[in-house]
Amino acid sequence: MPIKLLRNIKLNRFTFSKSQEEKGVLGQQFSGKHVLGAYVFPCKDLKSNQPLFNDGFPSLIFMPRSTDHVRLRRKKEIAHLKSAWACCGVIQDTHWEIPEGLEYILVLRFNPSSFYSLFKIDPMVFRSAPVCSFQDLVSAEWSSMINEMYQKEGVSEKISFLESVLSEQDTDDYLPYFLQAAIDHIELRRGNTTVSDVLKALGEKVNHKWLQRNFVKYLGISPKKYISLQRFIYAYGRYGENKNPDLLDTALHSGYYDHSHFYKDFKQYIGITPSQYAWD
Structure with missing residues (x-):
């Protein structure tokens, strides 16, 4: 995720609320153990070319619309991702070229064991591609769920839908x-x-x-x-x-x-x- 957003999360610069998205950065706690928090990060005042970083805890980032795309610069290479993307593992010298007029991104930060168990992903996948399209990693069922989420109107509705779907999943959140x-x-x-x-x-x-x-x-x-x-x-x-x-x-x-x-x-x-x- 953008390192400036992760910094705010790590330094606890969020007030958890369900109805203050118009005031800017919003943090929302989930009822289940799988997701550590949901964060809405406004992008309209951010300069493009934002460096990405991950601290070892998997995150999913959702663009506002299913038609949105993500353009990344990895050193001298350009990568294009879909509207839902994952950040895991060690990210180095990777910058997100924020499109003009982007309103916000929605970030879900996961318990590591829950994330890999929920989506049937091997953590080793992210060694070679620590930032990638989420839809390319998961089953058709999860891709369908993402499409359904994008049918919801507002940010709060999207978050509530994701919370409902993820809280119903029976998965292994065990860490030794x-x-x-x-x-x-x-x-x-x-x-x-x-x-x-x-x-x-x-x-x-x-x-x-x-x-x-x-x-x-x-x-x-x-x-x-x-x-x-x-x-x-x-x-x-x-x-x-x-x-x-x-x-x-x-x-x-x-x-x-x-x-x-x-x-x-x-x-x-x-x-x-x-x-x-x-x-x-």
């Missing part, structure tokens, strides 16, 4: 206890930790091989990469909030060894340097 504890520890530290520190926090019952195997199985990425994603998104938020940002201060407080480490990650994920990036 120690894996969830590892995720919670990394989130609490905002990525300012290491795999060794996570293992120490979990105790002697968990070893490195178990942690590696279960992160890959349930999230599709290694614990080291998951930590890197959390550290970067929180550093991005910290750096962007400061009106007079100090790159070294941001890097050190976020768990980077030095500003070069942060610089390297920024180039890797966003494709340009912090000084070249349009923070507004």
Whole structure:
């Protein structure tokens, strides 16, 4: 999803409501366990060429109309996606060229195990294509559901329809206890930790091989990469909030060894340097 939207989600900049979509960014909680939240993100004031990012939790993004299309720039390549698209895994140097006049996007953020179980998708699919058309991944039944959603008039009606359909699904939302504890520890530290520190926090019952195997199985990425994603998104938020940002201060407080480490990650994920990036 657009990194600016994910930053707002991670920093809890949303007030959950069902009837305030006209006021701008809207966050809505779902009644079930599958979806962690639904977010309506206005796009009319956003500049085009928005960098995309994912923190390891799968997201579905819906354009306002089924006839809308998505144009992405991945380094020097151009990709065209359908109106519903998925963001999972590790996204690097990928930018969304927002069409002129786009009103909003609707984002659903999923529990990882629920997402892969619901839609019968292998997490490894997103290693080669972390941003792709959702309709190309799922069965005809789910594609039909997406088409039906697009028949609904307003944003709230679309969200209510999705909530109703997804809450009725019988799926596996299980995550091993120690894996969830590892995720919670990394989130609490905002990525300012290491795999060794996570293992120490979990105790002697968990070893490195178990942690590696279960992160890959349930999230599709290694614990080291998951930590890197959390550290970067929180550093991005910290750096962007400061009106007079100090790159070294941001890097050190976020768990980077030095500003070069942060610089390297920024180039890797966003494709340009912090000084070249349009923070507004």
